[in-house]
Amino acid sequence: MSDFIEPTFMPSTETVFEKQGEHTMVVNMGPQHPSTHGVLRVICELDGENIVRCRCQIGYLHTGMEKEAEYQQYHKCVVMTDRMDYLNANGTNLAHALAVEKLLGCKVPKRAQYLRVILAELSRIASHCVWFGTHALDLGAMTPYFYIWQQREMILDMFELFSGVRMMPSWIVPGGLRGDMPDEFPAKLRKFLKEFPKELDVCEAMLVENPIWKERTYDIGVLTGEQALALGCSGPIARASGIAWDLRKSHPYSSYEDFDFMVPVGTKGDVYDRFLVRLAEMRESCKILQQAIDGLPEGDYQTSDRKVAPPPRHEIEESMEAVIHHFKLYTEGYRPPVGEAFASVEGPKGELGFYIVSDGTNRPYRWHVRPSCFMNLKALEVLAIGRLIADVVAIIGSIDIVLGEIDR
């Protein structure tokens, strides 16, 4: 790790161009810049055209969700989790639900677990679609963006059918799901699974063997496996660097052990490898979705524990007990036992976890998210050293950041 150069300088907020030394100058990129995928400010010190030091300035989207959560009941925290990584709302919901269920000791029925997998994998594909489109757009390829956006629309339509909301369903809650799958959903999903791999082939063909694309991505931003782990990089970035590690395989949650899928691993760890790994991941997600919809078990979509999940509508009309449960759940919520629990899932960008400290009341004492993009972003400061400004754009794209999750 000794060859890392640690940036120590920080120009004032007003600085755009500032001469630093005899040969270097500071170039500011962002926070309003199309290739930073949000409001990220990257400050680069250049020697000629090569970057000597690079530093990321974040916090422009900070909304204090961790503070807010300490004043909310557990089931009201769910809606905040969608708004962190807004491209992977279901995956973040799932991580939060798993952490709260770990505290509560709550078991979720098999059908709910399968439906969770379906939602989370669809989210993964949608998130990778956005990454694919914007990464290509950043490097000058505009066509893939429009092609892949159509596919993302299909997924958002499916979310709308499922939950009524396109981007932030909040459908995965502690205790199960908010509602069962609609009857039209399986047919729509099967149609999507039939068409999507072909569409992905088209998009892939535009870039994979494209000489300009290879020129811009090959051998750029090389991260070794050891570096990736020490930086806390996980997910596709670590896998592209040769770390064969996927939480869905190593710590199966939500019935992932039932599905047969591969974990794509790169060899080199450059931008091109990350690109290939994510493309392969989309295909593997399709495999999981196919198995999940084919093998979807019958049963309930939420736990039968009425202290955690609300009673069904027909019970409320018949039973006083159900009315009381419903009222208590939505006014007081549930009270997990005292203790601390951590649960994480494999999100599209890497390990996504929740660390919750409970003091036995109906509100979390400490509610902390282990953000994947936040930890991955540090890699940019390391990878940019010695590269050109144009490569920074390629590296940001390959890290696949969502500023909503970085700043929280």
Added chain:
Amino acid sequence: MSEILEAQKVAAQVPGALIKTKTSFGDHFLCVDRNKLREVVKVLKDDPDLQYSYFSECCGVDYSAWQHERDFPGSRFEVVYNLMSLKNNSRIFVKVGLNDGEKVPSLKSIFLGADYPEKEIWDMFGIVFEGNEQTQRFLMPDDWVGHPLRKEYPLGGEDVLFAQGDYGPAVEDLAVPHAGESFEGKTGTEEISGR
């Protein structure tokens, strides 16, 4: 064997560092002396049987409003390090406790990824990391005063822009500290949102 392997290795190689071990909801926690944190983490990382080479994260917790049993009685804050060994496929949490004015050694020299979370913890709790001292805010605006995730810091306690402190939903909140307030027994419309 009641003790886990990690605790045995740490106890043998860094004498006096381990304060206690505990298991909470299936996760193992090592509570260690903060002055020996670096040695402990080096053992966990470099020992051939352990190889905790993946630095997942670290986060701070303010226990000043805590009513129950503590891992570090007498310490206000805890910093929780989350490490993972891909070799053994296991996760371990290392905890240190400290009070205001005390410092935790930075892990930046061992895991470069510790840089961002340490900056965030300083920003949110005011916990200083020796070797990674900060002068500028990280997530909060540059001119922000206070560390928002401390329990005494009120929710919504910030001034409303352009109101000159005369009005706004935040002003009455300033007078009512929410820190440590118990929400036990409060149901329905009675202050249920915490504001």
